[in-house]
Amino acid sequence: MSSKTPSASSPKPPGASGWLAIPAPLARLFKRFPLLTYPPNELPIRSPRARDIATLYVFISDQDALNGLPSFNPSCLKWQTFLKLAGVGFRVIPSNNHASPSGALPFLIPPSSPNSFVASRPIPSTKLEQYATEHGTRKLSEISSLKLEAYEALLDHRIRNAWLYSLYLSRPNSALLSRLYITPVSASHVVKTTILYQLRHAAEAEISRSIGTLVVNSERLYDGAREAFEALSTMLGSGDWFFETPEPSLFDAAVFSYTHLSLDQGLKWEDRRLTEIVGEFSNLVEHRNRILQRCWG
Template sequence: MSPDTPNATTNQKPSRTSGWLAIPAPLARLFKRFPLLTYPPNELPARSPSARDVATLYVFISDRDALNGLPSFNPNCLKWQTFLKMAGVDFRIIPSTNHASPTGALPFLLPPSSPKPIPSSQLEQYAAENGTAKTPDVPTPKLEAYEALLDDRIRNAWLYALYLSRANTALLSRLYITPISTSPIVRTTTLYHLRSAAEADILRSLGSPVVSARALYEGARDAFEALSAILGDDDWFFGTMQPGLFDAKVFSYTHLLLDERLVWEDWTLTEIVMEFPNLVAHRDRILESCW
């Protein structure tokens, strides 16, 4: 019987052979007295400003860096933070977490004087409607081909470097674990869950039963080499006159791998990026223009 199918024999005596899914009579009576409730979506974080004259972007970032308007340490958050700057959107940033997000993920944006959050999937449209600068359009087939390099090979290598490489445990802890609790038990448990989730994500993407650091880094090198080739001698990807969303997406990885404020102990990915001077120069141009 489907969970959505009403029971037509409510008044009949339950059968002894109704199966292991049958609810015992005491629990059934309890549910009738205290029916299950569907709770509304999470409220906005308590630190949300009650009156806003500009949009608020919630990202992974430290309190100090947020006050100074610095880049997020999370690639997806940094991508949208950078793109909104490119599009001329006026916004402030506030530290947050996935658990505090009404959408269940970061980043999300709260428009001025509006209680309805905008998820990252709608930020490009928001920028087009509210920004002061027009970002370039890139043909979708070409864009999708190169986005796959970032979403698969580079992202997988990033996940391994930050979450699974034991050499970078101190960096992972400083960014995602230490800020949430002072309890050693909570920190240890959080570290375990973060690493387990990252490993599962990588394996799901690769369709492989094991994670090979060497294969992941080689895949990332091939991806960065392809990105370097498509960029060539141009300032921006695909020969556009202004940087766009794809430029912001590449920057979100290259900047974090080259940022000296992030103390990487496993330098493998950083060294790979440095093999391609035009990607380093691309990162420097966006850093100078946006920050």
């Protein structure tokens, strides 16, 4: 405690009411400009107004989120589609990897009671299948892991590599890449240039790790994607869903996430090689349309 603390018997200046007294110059100022208490600012329009429904955070534009449209990111669209197929009620909110507790999208915030003071714990994508099983209104088909392994590898490597090249490295699609991932982040030319470099460097590095070489050959990537889609088309055959299941599965949602985005005319692809490859397989196009109709009408 300071040794200069005044004692209780110290005289008070005239007009003082205690240690909270406002200094005279400020008091005169406040008399001329009274303090006003303004109401709190409204939440941004994209922020949830209620917690009675789950919230899925994905890569998506503000307008598309308001309209409940599909995400433009395959990983996000896979889970957005799966939750819809399972009959899980949720809203979508635009987000990015930096806002995710796990460092990656999507993630889901379960609904909570209006009177609850405990925040709901985020659910990462690795646990969304279990969440859908517990909270969905429709039971989707399950597929044995032995059947899935080979076909999931086609999606995770050959098709994903071609997707990464098409969006991130193909120069004709630079405008699309900028519109989806760069322009919403910043208006600064320096910042946008930096983000563009980072995205392209990360995509090239991921492709190189997958194919085991530093040389990225676009023709080989597209040829690999065509072979993968041909294998998927053969396996689907004339059925509605993969593996001849009575209802769609998570794998159907995963395939849809690539076929839909490759065929989506709203994205305005300039380099249309991946679009043309998917278009070669009519049953994959019909599969895409089937899920699009079921989930988005």
